[in-house]
Structures are given as structure tokens and as C-alpha cells.
Amino acid sequence: MNKKIIIHTLEDIALHMELLGENPFKVAAFRKAAGVLEQDPRSLSEMEDILSLKGIGKGTGAVITDLLEKGESDLLAELREEVPDGLIPLLKIPGLGGKKIAKLHKELGIDSAESLKAACESGEVSRLSGFGKKTEEKLLAELETFGQRPDKLPHWELESVVHMIENVLHAIPEAERFLVTGSYRRMAEMSSDLDFIVVTKLPDRVTEGLMNSLPVLETVASGDTKLSVTLDAENPVDVDFRFVAAEQFASAIHHFTGSKDHNVRMRQLAKERGEKISEYGVEQEDGSVLTFDSEKAFFAHFGLPFFPPTVRKDGTELERTAELDGLIRLDDIRSDLHMHTVWSDGAESVKEMAEACRKRGYSHMVITDHTHYLKVANGLTPERLREQIREIRAVDAEIDGITVLCGTEMDILPDATLDFDDELLAELDFVIASIHSNFSQPLEKIMERLHAAISNPHVDMIAHPTGRIIGRREGYSPDLEQLIEWTAEYGKILELNANPYRLDLAEEWLVLAQEKGVPVAINTDAHSTGQLGYMETGVRYAQRAWMNRDNIVNTWTLERFLDHLKG
Ligand SMILES: [Zn+2]
Numbered sequence: 001m002n003k004k005i006i007i008h009t010l011e012d013i014a015l016h017m018e019l020l021g022e023n024p025f026k027v028a029a030f031r032k033a034a035g036v037l038e039q040d041p042r043s044l045s046e047m048e049d050i051l052s053l054k055g056i057g058k059g060t061g062a063v064i065t066d067l068l069e070k071g072e073s074d075l076l077a078e079l080r081e082e083v084p085d086g087l088i089p090l091l092k093i094p095g096l097g098g099k100k101i102a103k104l105h106k107e108l109g110i111d112s113a114e115s116l117k118a119a120c121e122s123g124e125v126s127r128l129s130g131f132g133k134k135t136e137e138k139l140l141a142e143l144e145t146f147g148q149r150p151d152k153l154p155h156w157e158l159e160s161v162v163h164m165i166e167n168v169l170h171a172i173p174e175a176e177r178f179l180v181t182g183s184y185r186r187m188a189e190m191s192s193d194l195d196f197i198v199v200t201k202l203p204d205r206v207t208e209g210l211m212n213s214l215p216v217l218e219t220v221a222s223g224d225t226k227l228s229v230t231l232d233a234e235n236p237v238d239v240d241f242r243f244v245a246a247e248q249f250a251s252a253i254h255h256f257t258g259s260k261d262h263n264v265r266m267r268q269l270a271k272e273r274g275e276k277i278s279e280y281g282v283e284q285e286d287g288s289v290l291t292f293d294s295e296k297a298f299f300a301h302f303g304l305p306f307f308p309p310t311v312r313k314d315g316t317e318l319e320r321t322a323e324l325d326g327l328i329r330l331d332d333i334r335s336d337l338h339m340h341t342v343w344s345d346g347a348e349s350v351k352e353m354a355e356a357c358r359k360r361g362y363s364h365m366v367i368t369d370h371t372h373y374l375k376v377a378n379g380l381t382p383e384r385l386r387e388q389i390r391e392i393r394a395v396d397a398e399i400d401g402i403t404v405l406c407g408t409e410m411d412i413l414p415d416a417t418l419d420f421d422d423e424l425l426a427e428l429d430f431v432i433a434s435i436h437s438n439f440s441q442p443l444e445k446i447m448e449r450l451h452a453a454i455s456n457p458h459v460d461m462i463a464h465p466t467g468r469i470i471g472r473r474e475g476y477s478p479d480l481e482q483l484i485e486w487t488a489e490y491g492k493i494l495e496l497n498a499n500p501y502r503l504d505l506a507e508e509w510l511v512l513a514q515e516k517g518v519p520v521a522i523n524t525d526a527h528s529t530g531q532l533g534y535m536e537t538g539v540r541y542a543q544r545a546w547m548n549r550d551n552i553v554n555t556w557t558l559e560r561f562l563d564h565l566k567g
């Protein structure tokens with residue numbers, strides 16, 4: 001259990017109560033308790049008696065006790081039962097919050113997107129107090145595209161579906177071995193479906209096991225070699241399971257991982273040698289089929305080194321074998337330079353984050369909490385930052401095996417000034433500057449803000465330099481070419497944010513940054529110890545751009561890193 005989960009649960013309860021039209025004072029009590037915990041700088045383990053905090057009452061205290069004892073809240077489970085299924089999805093419609101949806105439900109009986117659409121069309125919604133003609137028109141426009149199935153889903157959205165499927169497959173004894181392939185394995189930002197290769201002698205039993213445990217919406221095909229289903233998730237997901245014999249596994253995963261162009265190139269290579277590649281193996285001139293123990297052995301058959309799935313792209317990778325040795329890998333990473341603690345909107349303390357980074361084998365790390373402009377994240381005032389610096393220095397002195405540096409993730413304000421003055425910034429080891437507000441400003445203003453940050457001698461790095469959420473929002477769309485040029489000019493660092501939702505610095509910009517010699521940092525921006533694991537996503541994404549380990553700041557020794565910061 002951590003603080004973030006408790007806060008989210010309290011907020012979730014408030015939202016469900018609101019949807020049910022509960023007493024506003026009761027709803028407010030849960031929101032208040034969540035706020036009290038968010039504002040408290042201590043982590044859960046540092047709080048001696050969380051129930052005696054001012055703002056935690058009987059009802060909210062019971063929920064917290066539940067969470068601490070059982071890891072889940074009975075009250076939330078009950079509320080989830082009570083709220084009509086169709087109401088929750090409506091929260092995704094811009095302009096509709098819990099209160100408004102409750103009103104629509106109570107007054108007009110609305111319980112789905114369809115009934116809301118009908119009520120808008122008949123003009124009933126605009127007659128409700130607090131809605132009006134304009135709101136009704138806006139809702140209708142939103143409902144036009146609402147619930148439509150997208151062609152492709154972002155990697156982060158598919159990730160939880162992949163984990164669910166993997167858990168189900170692990171529990172089926174007849175599934176001897178399996179792997180997710182396709183563009184998902186290549187770490188594409190978006191994929192249209194999921195392809196699993198499963199080694200089994202009994203496809204029927206595996207099919208039965210899958211059908212029994214997966215949330216299947218529709219079965220598209222089912223046979224001895226393949227099962228195709230559509231699964232119920234946040235958006236429906238198409239999944240193919242292909243059943244193969246153990247000796248075919250390596251060829252099959254290579255074939256279904258692709259890319260198409262990579263496979264075309266491999267087939268050409270085989271043809272030149274009088275061979276033919278298929279999903280089952282490599283056919284020889286005499287008609288016999290060679291199979292392999294691993295993808296590595298498959299590549300070796302053609303005199304090639306192993307190509308990580310992330311670089312299998314347009315076929316030109318076959319000409320880049322010399323770069324494979326320097327390709328960034330997870331075990332090259334020795335630091336994480338961007339993370340949050342309970343001092344702002346993180347879930348754990350400085351010490352807990354430091355312990356977790358040490359366990360990952362890092363030699364150094366930087367604590368970078370938000371600054372006071374970002375009120376929603378409980379950003380630090382100069383006074384609180386100075387207090388935090390003392391705590392970080394103390395943790396650093398206490399903990400062996402890792403160096404804990406003091407940093408900040410400072411807001412770049414809408415008027416192109418910075419949230420802290422130079423005097424305070426000079427007290428820090430590492431300064432990150434970020435845009436978190438006014439994304440819709442004209443490009444010129446956005447660039448003025450970025451320039452103000454990057455030209456400040458104390459600023460070392462620009463974090464998440466686009467603000468995008470993959471598949472959801474564009475971000476503030478800066479002129480990346482210009483930003484990369486400035487970064488080179490001022491000798492700064494750009495961040496590939498490893499959060500799977502973000503991955504700011506899309507592939508083409510990573511390529512350009514590397515070309516211009518701009519150092520790139522892969523940082524998790526973790527808000528809990530668990531999120532430190534995002535590093536793997538970041539590294540795999542960076543591989544797609546053929547990033548060399550020497551260009552990645554997180555592979556540098558502490559000494560080299562500090563030397564670089566000195567300029
Ligand atoms: Zn940020």
C-alpha cells in the first residue's frame with residue numbers, strides 16, 4: 001500500500017458518491033481527506049497514526065483502515081456495484097463531471113452515451129438548469145465520435161492487456177512457452193492488434209483455457225493453428241494466438257515480430273543463398289526445413305548478429321551491424337535524473353526512492369520535485385525546497401552505495417519567466433525546467449518560454465519537451481528542430497521521458513539529437529518506486545532511434561555527469 005493508492009481511492013469514492021447524488025458534504029469529506037494526505041509531506045511509512053490526522057474522519061478513516069488491512073476498500077466496491085455501468089464512461093466526455101452526470105441521470109434517467117445523445121437531440125438537456133443550448137450542442141458534437149473504435153491503440157494501453165494475457169497463459173499447463181510479437185514487441189507507439197505465439201502440443205486445451213479466462217467479446221476464428229478473439233478492455237483489442245511446435249518457435253516469433261520490410265530483406269538474403277524463409281523455418285533447396293533454438297541462432301544461420309526487435313524496421317538495419325555493440329541497453333543505465341517524492345505529488349519519501357534506486361544498482365540519482373507554481377502537485381516554495389535539500393543531504397550521508405543529488409523540476413511559467421531565482425537554483429546539483437501549463441499558447445510564445453529556460457546558466461535539462469500523451473493529446477508542439485539546436489548551442493540535455501504515456505522526444509527527434517551531439521537523458525519521472533521500472537520502456541524506445549550508450553547521460557559515471565554539469 002502506498003499513499004497514492006489511498007488518495008486515489010478516496011477520490012474515487014467521492015466521484016462515485018457524486019454520481020449517485022449523495023449528500024455534497026459527505027462527498028466533500030472524502031475529497032478533503034484526499035487533499036490532506038496529498039499535502040502531507042510524509043510517506044505512508046513515516047506517518048505514525050494516519051487516522052488521527054486533522055481532516056480524516058470516521059468514514060474516511062474506515063476506508064483507510066480497510067486499505068491498510070486488506071489492500072482494497074469495501075465501500076468503493078459497493079459503490080461500484082450501485083453506479084449504473086453506463087455512467088462511468090460518460091466521465092470521459094469533456095465538460096461532463098460527476099455532478100452534471102448525476103443530474104442527467106436523476107432528472108432524465110440518462111444511463112448511457114446513447115440515451116444522452118437522444119436527450120440532446122430532443123432538446124431535453126438544454127432545458128435542465130445549468131446546461132443550456134450551447135452545452136447541448138457541444139455534447140452532441142462530442143458524442144458524434146464518442147465510443148468509436150480507434151484503428152490503433154497506444155503501447156501503454158495495450159500493456160495491461162498483454163500482462164493479463166501473459167498471466168492467463170502462465171496458468172495453462174499445456175502452453176509450454178509463449179511470447180507477444182508484432183509491432184508491440186518492436187515497441188511501436190501504436191499497434192492495431194496483438195500477436196501471441198504459443199508453443200503447445202494440445203491447441204484445444206490452450207484454446208479452452210484462454211476462452212475460460214479471457215474477457216472475450218467475440219471469437220473471430222478458432223482452429224488447430226490459430227485462435228483470433230476480440231477482448232473487452234478500455235477499448236476492444238484484437239488478439240491472435242498462433243499455436244506452433246517447439247522447434248518452430250524461433251522462426252515463428254521472428255516472422256510475426258516483423259517488421260514487414262525487415263522480413264522482406266531477410267527473405268531476399270535467403271533467396272540469394274537458395275533458401276526460403278517461412279514462419280516454420282528455413283526451407284533448403286532439397287525441400288527440407290531447418291529450425292532453430294533461438295532467434296539468435298536464426299540470425300547466425302545467415303551470418304548475422306542478433307537484432308533486437310526494436311531495430312527491426314525498414315531493412316536498412318542489416319547494414320548497421322557495426323552499431324549494434326554501442327546500442328543502449330538496460331544494464332548500461334546507472335542513474336535516473338527525474339523523480340518525485342511526497343514533498344510534491346509523489347507517493348514515497350526521499351529515502352524510499354533512494355533505497356529503490358540503490359536496489360536497481362544505480363550509482364547516482366536526482367530528486368526533482370515540482371515547484372510552487374504547480375499548486376495541483378503541491379509544488380515546493382523556496383523555503384520548502386531549502387528544507388528538502390537538508391533532508392536529501394542527510395539521506396545521502398546515511399545511505400551507502402548510491403549518491404543522492406538535489407534537484408528540482410522547475411516550472412517554466414506562461415510569461416516565459418522561471419519559478420525560482422538564480423540564487424536558489426545555484427544551491428542545487430541539477431536543475432530541470434518543464435512546461436506544465438498553457439499548452440495552447442502560440443508557437444512563438446512556447447519557444448520564448450523554452451529559450452528562457454535553456455539559456456539560463458543554472459538550467460541543465462528540459463524535461464518532457466513536448467507534453468504529449470501518446471494517442472490522447474499532442475502537447476504544446478514546440479519547434480523541436482530549433483529546440484535541439486539551442487540545446488546543442490547552450491550545452492544542455494534533452495529528456496526522453498520514459499513514462500509509457502509520454503515518451504517525449506519521438507524517434508525522429510532522438511535521431512536528430514544524436515546527429516547534433518545533444519546528450520539525451522532517459523528518465524522515468526517516477527511518482528512512486530514502482531514507476532522506476534519505466535526505465536525499460538524508455539531504453540527500448542531509444543533503441544528504435546539507434547541511440548548509442550555514450551549519448552545517453554544515464555550511462556555516464558557520476559564523475560562524468562558532474563563534469564558535464566560544470567560545463
Ligand atoms: Zn513534469
Ligand SMILES: [Zn+2]
Pocket residue numbers: 338339340409525
Ligand atoms: Zn516530473
